[in-house]
Each structure stands twice: as structure tokens, then as C-alpha cells.
Amino acid sequence: MLVIExxxxxxxxxxxxxxxxxxxxQFVRNKCLRYWMDAPKDAKxxxxxxxxxxxxxREEFSFVKQLNSMAVQASAERGWAAISRFYENCKNHQPGKKGFPRFQKDNRSVEYKTSGWSLHKTKRRISITDKKGIGELKLLGKWDIHTYPVKSIKRVRLVRRADGYYCQFVLDTEVKEQLESTGNLIGLDVGLEYFYTDSNGHTEENPRFLRKAEQAIxxxxxxxxxxxxGKNGRRKARKRFAKKHLRVTRQRNEHAKxxxxxxxxxxDLVAYEDLSVRNMVKNHCLAKSISDAGWRQFRQWLEYFASKFERVTVTVNPQYTSQKCSGCGTIVKKSLSTRTHNCKCGCQLNRDENAAINILNLALQARGGHPRRNAVGVGVTTLVGETLLEQTLTLSTEYPAL
Structure with a gap:
């Protein structure tokens, strides 16, 4: 699955x-949610x-009938995606809030399936053929869609952002590339001082995009x-403010990618911690720094590229990875401010490097001590295998800087 924008x-x-x-x-999605909420208990x-x-x-409201029938159906599917996710969380006894479906008030996209649009023969223009009056749109970008057949385009999505409007093509195509084996294994420990520290001792600087742009924002x-x-001046000021946030979001995503x-x-094998960022940001002292680091985005891109290049990604339990000695296995208690690991066995390492080595050792134990070629890995989920609707909601695909 690939998204070209x-x-x-x-x-x-x-x-x-x-x-x-x-x-x-947005109206159709919200009406479908209301229909589900008001339905009798015995109704399926x-x-x-x-x-x-x-x-x-479509029969009741004329403005809904003006929208393409498949676009209306795709909006109803968005409502069902929220409902089915809620059911799944309840079934799996998800801790905390179960994600009860909520009405949407800030929708920014409309999605067409295989009808309601037509590509120009040059494939540099697209015409929206429903009765909303959108008409022919010029496409600007470096992506060459000529290499893909029109039949592989499963969905077309129009997206509104702070800096303009975009058209996305969801392609049903294989995104895989065979690489030669390197024989390298690595463990990653993400942090706030450094973006990550690997088991070889290399550290990657934390860019802190939000902190740098915070004064201007x-x-x-x-x-x-x-x-x-109600004046144009206020509308323009809001647009300038939104563009600054959008720039930070794009910087963070490009850095992680x-x-x-x-x-x-x-x-050949990349091991990392199975962190629950949702719970970590409940610490109000560190919430902004954790969100600014973009650990979740980094993990999503790791899993995506692992599937694309047929590499192995392994998640491990983060418990005691910072306290345990990578040399002898002894638990050495240390506070968060202690940045050096010192053990009685003579092992002296940076705290994060010691944790990265422990993460790699745990991953090798989970895989029987040696790496086996696997596009998915152990205990992880990849975004490539998701349905078209899930791709619509996550948009975890490879695309150039916007």
C-alpha cells in the first residue's frame, strides 16, 4: 500500500x-454515529x-446527494471504523478509556473510492465528477504517477491543511525492496537527552523542533x-499560527523517517522498547518533551521500512532495561538523574548505552539467540498489512517532504 500526494x-x-x-x-459520519447510538439494543x-x-x-438531504455515492459510503465507513475500534478495545479489555466514538467537528478530508473522479490523460490533472462543483484540479508535485496503472488507484482523498489543499492517491501495490544482508544487530534506547542511543555507543542528537519554534509560535x-x-485580520493570524505548527509537525516526521x-x-535486526507513550505523557513535567521527541512516529517508520526492506524489528519489555547490568545481569538501582552505569563487576557505561545493550540481548533471547529473516518481527505490527480504511486514518506511508 502506497500513498502518493x-x-x-x-x-x-x-x-x-x-x-x-x-x-x-463530516455530516454523514456524524449522522451514522447518531444512528448507531439511537438504535435499539436488539438491533444489529x-x-x-x-x-x-x-x-x-442521500434521499433525505439534497446536499448529501450532490456528493458522490462512494464518497458518502466512505464517510459511513469512517464512522464504522470508530465504532469497531471501540468494540475491539472492549473485547480485549483495553486498560483505561476504551475510545467511545465521538462526533467530529474538525474533519479535513473527503475520500472517493473508484468513482467520482477521473484522471487526465497526462495524469497531471484530476477531475472530480460529482455535483459539488469541484471540477478539474491541477496537481503539483514531484511524484510520477505514470508508472502505476489507473486500476491500482483504490482511493482518492482531498485534504485541507493550513498551507493549502492536497490530493492523495492510495495505490494497491507492493512496497518491498530486497537488500543484501549486513550481519549487523542493534538495540535502540530512546531518550530525551539524546533522541536515541544504540548498543554500539552511538548517540543521535534530539532536534527539539517544538522547543526551537516555541517562541515564534x-x-x-x-x-x-x-x-x-470575525475580521480577515484574525483569520489570517490564525492561518499564520497554524502554518508554524504544521512546519514543526513536518520537521518531526521527516526527522523520524x-x-x-x-x-x-x-x-539486519533492530530491537527497541515497547513504550506506552500515552501513559508516559501523563507526567506533566515531561509531557511536552516526550511529545516533541516523536518516539511513536519513529517506531511506526521503523516498522514500515522493516517490512519494505524485509528486515527484522523486535520489541521488548522496557522493564529494568536501565537498571540491569549488561555485563553480569545484576540490578543496579539508579535515579533518573544518574546518567552513568557503574557495577561491582567493573562495567562502566553510559546509562542509555547499557539499556540499549540489554534491549538487544532481550531481543536475541526472544528469537532464540540468532536473527531470522522476517518482515514483521516479534511482537510488532506493521502498517503495510492494514486495510485501506486503516491506511486512510493513519497515513503511515512513505511520501516526500510536504
Whole structure:
């Protein structure tokens, strides 16, 4: 599964038509959620029931009928994705909140399936053929979609961001590449002082993109409240503020992708901790720094490139990886401020390097002491094997800097 993204160049009335299509998609999703909530207990509400209900919405509301029928169906599937995720969390006894479906108020995309759009013969323009009045859109970007047949395009998505509108093509194609074996094994310990420290002692600097841009972001936010509500000045100030946050998000994602690609291509086996970032950010003293580091994005890209290049990724339990001595296995208690590991056996290492060695040892134990070629690894999930709808919601695919 691959997502190719182009920026859209269009006229003002076309942008307004895209916004109307996005609002309609949000309306259909929310109506499907309300239909599920209000249904009797003995009623069986599933994906097909929501699809049938979306057809009734087309008959009841004229603005819904103007949207392509498959786009309406895709919006209903988004509602069912939220419901099925809630059911799955309850079934698996997920700790904490189960993710009860909520109504959406900030939807930024509308999705078409195999109809409602047509590519120009040059494949540099796309026409949206429903009755919303979007029309022909010019595609700007470096991706060459000519190398893929039109039949492999399973979904087309129009996305609104702070700096403009984008068109995404979801392609049903294999994203795999065979690499020669390097014979290298590595363990990674992520942190805040350094982005990660590997079992060879190498450290990667933590870029801290949000911290560096924080002063400019706060200034842009203050400028919003100095403008009068409802005026163009306030709208432009909000747009400038959103662009600064979008830039930080893209920097963080590109940094994680670049590092993950290099790590995977250089090693046959990569081991890392199975961290629960959701629980870690509950520490209000470190929440901003943990979020700024982007550990979750780094892990997602590691798993993606492991599947693409047919490498092995292994997750291990992070318990005692920092306290345990990598030389003799003795537990050496140390506080978070202690950055050096000293053991009675004579082992003296940086705290993070010691943890990275322990992570690698645990991964080798889980795999029987030697690496075996496996695109998925032990105890991890890859995004390539997910359904089209899950790809829609996560967008964990390889694309250039936006």
C-alpha cells in the first residue's frame, strides 16, 4: 500500500466546493454515529447497516446527494471504523478509556473510492465528477504517477491543511525492496537527552523542533487575540499560527523517517522498547518533551521500512532495561538523574548505552539467540498489512517532504 500526494492548484470557487464536500463527509459520519447510538439494543448495527443508512441520507438531504455515492459510503465507513475500534478495545479489555466514538467537528478530508473522479490523460490533472462543483484540479508535485496503472488507484482523498489543499492517491501495490544482508544487530534506547542511543555507543542528537519554534509560535498565538473577531485580520493570524505548527509537525516526521530508514538499511535486526507513550505523557513535567521527541512516529517508520526492506524489528519489555547490568545481569538501582552505569563487576557505561545493550540481548533471547529473516518481527505490527480504511486514518506511508 502506497500513498502518493500532490498539492492542488485551483480557483477560489473550487476551494470552496472542496470545503463543502468535506463538511458533507463530516455530516454523514456524524449522522451514522447518531444512528448507531439511537438504535435499539436488539438491533444489529454493522458496516452494511451504516452503508444502507448513508443511502437513505442521500434521499433525505439534497446536499448529501450532490456528493458522490462512494464518497458518502466512505464517510459511513469512517464512522464504522470508530465504532469497531471501540468494540475491539472492549473485547480485549483495553486498560483505561476504551475510545467511545465521538462526533467530529474538525474533519479535513473527503475520500472517493473508484468513482467520482477521473484522471487526465497526462495524469497531471484530476477531475472530480460529482455535483459539488469541484471540477478539474491541477496537481503539483514531484511524484510520477505514470508508472502505476489507473486500476491500482483504490482511493482518492482531498485534504485541507493550513498551507493549502492536497490530493492523495492510495495505490494497491507492493512496497518491498530486497537488500543484501549486513550481519549487523542493534538495540535502540530512546531518550530525551539524546533522541536515541544504540548498543554500539552511538548517540543521535534530539532536534527539539517544538522547543526551537516555541517562541515564534507563542508570538503568533498572541497576535490572534489582538485582532477583532470575525475580521480577515484574525483569520489570517490564525492561518499564520497554524502554518508554524504544521512546519514543526513536518520537521518531526521527516526527522523520524530519515533516521528510521538509515537504521533499517544498516542492520539486519533492530530491537527497541515497547513504550506506552500515552501513559508516559501523563507526567506533566515531561509531557511536552516526550511529545516533541516523536518516539511513536519513529517506531511506526521503523516498522514500515522493516517490512519494505524485509528486515527484522523486535520489541521488548522496557522493564529494568536501565537498571540491569549488561555485563553480569545484576540490578543496579539508579535515579533518573544518574546518567552513568557503574557495577561491582567493573562495567562502566553510559546509562542509555547499557539499556540499549540489554534491549538487544532481550531481543536475541526472544528469537532464540540468532536473527531470522522476517518482515514483521516479534511482537510488532506493521502498517503495510492494514486495510485501506486503516491506511486512510493513519497515513503511515512513505511520501516526500510536504
Amino acid at each position: 500532490y498539492k492542488i492548484k485551483a480557483k477560489l470557487h473550487q476551494y470552496k466546493a472542496i470545503d463543502e464536500a468535506i463538511r458533507t463527509a 448495527i454493522n458496516r452494511f447497516a451504516l452503508n444502507n443508512y448513508s443511502t437513505k441520507l 507563542k508570538y503568533a498565538q498572541r497576535r490572534i487575540y489582538k485582532k477583532e473577531k 530519515r533516521l528510521a530508514r538509515c537504521v533499517i538499511k544498516s542492520n
